Amino acid sequence: MFNYTKEVIAIIPARSGSKTVPHKNIRTFAGKPLLAHSIEQALNSGAVNRVLLSTDSEQYAEIGKQYGATAPFLRPAEISGDLSTDLECFKHALDWLAKNEGGVPEFIVHLRPTHPNRRPSDIARAVELLRQHPEWDSIRSVVTAPETPFKMWFRNDLGELTPVINTNIKEAHSRPRQGLPSTFLQNANIDVIRTRTILEKNSVAGERIGSLLMEEIHDIDTHEQFARAEQSFVWSNGIPTGKTFVFDVDGVIATITPGNNYELAGPLTDNIHRINRIFEAGNHIVLFTARGSATGIDWSTTTQRQMNEWGVKHHKLFFGKPAADYYIDDKLISLETLSQIDKIS
Structure with missing residues (x-):
């Protein structure tokens, strides 16, 4: 006892x-x-x-x-x-x-x-x-x-499937997700x-x-989960101060345009608002773009005009970022993490 x-x-x-x-x-x-x-x-x-x-x-x-x-x-x-x-x-x-x-x-x-x-x-x-x-x-x-278990299966050694969930919903595994509990x-x-x-x-x-x-x-x-959790933790406790943030332009600040005709780009206003909040919190904002890296076209005047017209608060704008299909960086902050600023009053 x-x-x-x-x-x-x-x-x-x-x-x-x-x-x-x-x-x-x-x-x-x-x-x-x-x-x-x-x-x-x-x-x-x-x-x-x-x-x-x-x-x-x-x-x-x-x-x-x-x-x-x-x-x-x-x-x-x-x-x-x-x-x-x-x-x-x-x-x-x-x-x-x-x-x-x-x-x-x-x-x-x-x-x-x-x-x-x-x-x-x-x-x-x-x-x-x-x-x-x-x-x-x-x-x-x-x-x-994030995923419905009604569409999950056990698989035996012969490759035969049985549903993870036994339910009276007929063929739940083949129904639209929106109609499942x-x-x-x-x-x-x-x-x-x-x-x-x-x-x-x-x-x-x-x-x-x-x-x-x-x-x-x-x-x-995993190491990847550690990094994602740390980013989320830091942002959930308020906007950092005294840091340097480097932002890409297209896909982050500006819409992606067909044929890389950046004159047609429009502002991504939600992200611009988030960048401005980071700026106002006392951080150093750098914009780094690959515009013209592949073609040799000078987009500096267009880009600076767009940043000014769209009200993007920043300290420096750099060109010369190598054009690439993917960028891999150990200090990456995803757009999903950036959106957590919206929860900070």
């Missing part, structure tokens, strides 16, 4: 054995070790009494403590591998709390350091939702599923679990699971 207190503890699992992105949990992300963001978000949520870092690494434990977490034990190697489960991690932590402190919390807030794109208010909202619904065993954050994908961001669910039902979810609907999914498992 466990002594359940009224405490809410955030548990952040951060093992050291990541292979695709080595030591990703302490890799610098937006100026801090990745795991530090989850610790600070929990502490700033107002809904968590303390943060417990569950790790198998003394180095990770010390970093966690620097940012306000407790790390009173090291997780054993046998439950810190690639196939180790959340349930093993939680039961180990709860067993330590019961033996060393005489009680276990009412709620566990599970924050994965590999999804730092959250607000402290999201954590508070999830805890409050579970309080409001005593019939629920847990809360799980989800996003609208909405589905949701867990985004590995926030789980809030009644401790009784873990200890008495031997589950990290239970039978009745509530939802916290979110907009993004950024669970980091």
Whole structure:
């Protein structure tokens, strides 16, 4: 029998054995070790009494403590591998709390350091939702599923297909997506679990699971996902200042024109508004274009006139960018990420 207190503890699992992105949990992300963001978000949520870092690494434990977490034990190697489960991690932590402190919390807030794109208010909202619904065993954050599972299949060794979802909707796999039920994908961001669910039902979810609907999914498992998540994180916290931004012209500021007749180009007003906001935030704006690189035609007068007429705020305009079909850059900011400025008041 466990002594359940009224405490809410955030548990952040951060093992050291990541292979695709080595030591990703302490890799610098937006100026801090990745795991530090989850610790600070929990502490700033107002809904968590303390943060417990569950790790198998003394180095990770010390970093966690620097940012306000407790790390009173090291997780054993046998439950810190690639196939180790959340349930093993939680039961180990709860067993330590019961033996060393005489009680276990009412709620566990599970924050994965590999999804730092959250607000402290999201954590508070999830805890409050579970309080409001005593019939629920847990809360799980989800996003609208980008692909419908009604069109997904299992494939056996003979190549034969069976639907992933058994449904009374006849041939759901062949119906228009718009006519199928909405589905949701867990985004590995926030789980809030009644401790009784873990200890008495031997589950990290239970039978009745509530939802916290979110907009993004950024669970980091590759270098590319790390970079995308970091971009989104930085922009969601406001427009950076004191930076240099280099913008292409055609396709970003100006419409693409047939035959590269740039006199016919029109302004992409949404992007121009975003560029101007970045300019006004105290950043250095450079425009770099390939206009004329392939043909030798001088488009400088036309381009400068367009930038002035369209109200594009910038510091410098450069020509001579090599014409290419694709550009690959490690500091790329996508147009999708740029559009996040619209969410910043």
